[in-house]
Amino acid sequence: MIFEVFRQDRKGQPFEHAGSVDAPDAEFAEAWSREQYGRRGESVALWLVPRDAVHVVGDWADEFDLKYRRVDGYSIKVRLKEARERAAARTG
Amino acid sequence: MAAVELSASEQEFLEYVQGGGQVEATDRLPDEYRAKLVKFIEMHGNSELMGVLPEREWILRAPTLQRKLALTAKVQDEVGHAQLIYRVVEDLGKPRAQCLADLVSGKSKFHNVFHYPTKTWGDVGVIAWLVDAAAIISQKALLKCSYAPYARIMKKICWEESFHILHGRDVILAMVTGTPEQFELVQEALDRWWGPLMQFHGNPIAPENDPMFRWRIKSQGNEEARQQFLDGYVPQILELGLTVPDPKLRKRDDGVWEYTEPDWDELKSVVTGHGPRTADRLAFRARFIEQEQWVRDAVLAA
Numbered sequence: 606m607i608f609e610v611f612r613q614d615r616k617g618q619p620f621e622h623a624g625s626v627d628a629p630d631a632e633f634a635e636a637w638s639r640e641q642y643g644r645r646g647e648s649v650a651l652w653l654v655p656r657d658a659v660h661v662v663g664d665w666a667d668e669f670d671l672k673y674r675r676v677d678g679y680s681i682k683v684r685l686k687e688a689r690e691r692a693a694a695r696t697g
Numbered sequence: 698m699a700a701v702e703l704s705a706s707e708q709e710f711l712e713y714v715q716g717g718g719q720v721e722a723t724d725r726l727p728d729e730y731r732a733k734l735v736k737f738i739e740m741h742g743n744s745e746l747m748g749v750l751p752e753r754e755w756i757l758r759a760p761t762l763q764r765k766l767a768l769t770a771k772v773q774d775e776v777g778h779a780q781l782i783y784r785v786v787e788d789l790g791k792p793r794a795q796c797l798a799d800l801v802s803g804k805s806k807f808h809n810v811f812h813y814p815t816k817t818w819g820d821v822g823v824i825a826w827l828v829d830a831a832a833i834i835s836q837k838a839l840l841k842c843s844y845a846p847y848a849r850i851m852k853k854i855c856w857e858e859s860f861h862i863l864h865g866r867d868v869i870l871a872m873v874t875g876t877p878e879q880f881e882l883v884q885e886a887l888d889r890w891w892g893p894l895m896q897f898h899g900n901p902i903a904p905e906n907d908p909m910f911r912w913r914i915k916s917q918g919n920e921e922a923r924q925q926f927l928d929g930y931v932p933q934i935l936e937l938g939l940t941v942p943d944p945k946l947r948k949r950d951d952g953v954w955e956y957t958e959p960d961w962d963e964l965k966s967v968v969t970g971h972g973p974r975t976a977d978r979l980a981f982r983a984r985f986i987e988q989e990q991w992v993r994d995a996v997l998a999a
Binding site for chain 2: 622623624625626627629633640641642647661663
């Protein structure tokens with residue numbers, strides 16, 4: 606059984622994927638992961654997740670052109686230039 | 698280079714990795730890329746596993762308890778690296794048992810430096826300092842490997858290698874500040890290891906002709922790695938009063954190191970299984986795989 610190992614550097618930090626171990630059960634997976642990822646005190650906590658339990662989402666089709674939700678969806682340069690010119694014309 | 702004909706999607710993949718892109722185990726990988734990855738990563742795993750043997754020979758003969766403990770810890774680190782690396786190979790489709798079988802039958806390779814004997818404690822110091830230094834240069838370049846699962850485990854591996862270099866340097870410093878006989882042990886070991894060290898990063902094939910670079914499995918060429926090694930470590934060797942056994946070695950004004958052409962025939966012969974200790978060490982490994990079968994059986998039966 607493959608367990609994916611996530612480790613946390615310090616309290617409050619995110620858990621980061623570090624590697625995987627092949628173990629017959631969670632108890633062995635814990636023993637081996639402690640050796641691999643914690644024997645120098647480099648981790649404060651580990652998450653061991655059976656690989657089969659990971660539901661992967663990896664495809665991000667943007668069929669509806671949702672870029673109005675992102676900063677790159679707004680190109681204000683041209684409009685800003687025009688607005689400034691109009692303001693200058695009004696006061697001038 | 699007589700390139701294998703690539704399909705349009707493979708060409709797109711190649712451009713993606715050449716542009717610094719990384720891929721995951723779950724992505725679609727061209728067959729040629731997968732085959733190259735397995736070959737490269739498996740050899741790295743083999744080298745970690747075989748690399749502990751020259752040092753293991755000195756655990757019982759270590760000069761102090763502290764050195765014995767440090768050496769044992771290092772051996773544990775390296776075997777741990779082999780475990781991590783073989784896991785990556787398994788996810789690419791080659792089971793660990795097959796990797797081990799191919800290793801002991803001589804079908805797959807391991808790095809040249811692990812085929813040589815460790816004659817004295819001086820050799821242990823030179824291996825731990827300079828062989829590890831040469832290795833860490835290659836491994837740091839793998840942090841940018843196009844295959845992300847491999848690049849990620851390299852973080853932990855490089856971190857542990859940094860202890861090993863320090864341990865090696867400490868062993869060397871203790872000896873060069875000791876008796877004249879101790880100093881001489883270091884110089885003799887350096888004389889023995891210089892040839893293999895200069896061969897370590899491989900022949901100076903141009904990066905664009907090296908398939909491992911082309912797929913961005915490696916992120917630097919062989920000669921670049923060797924130059925980096927010379928630049929970093931020759932000054933550190935010389936400052937201790939040691940002599941590098943190469944009369945042609947010098948740094949040119951443009952910063953490039955010149956040196957005597959390494960013996961590429963020796964490298965080829967050694968990595969294809971004809972090194973001075975190849976047969977002994979593979980026999981040792983084969984014996985232990987057999988002897989420890991009961992452990993794997995017991996664990997899998999749990």
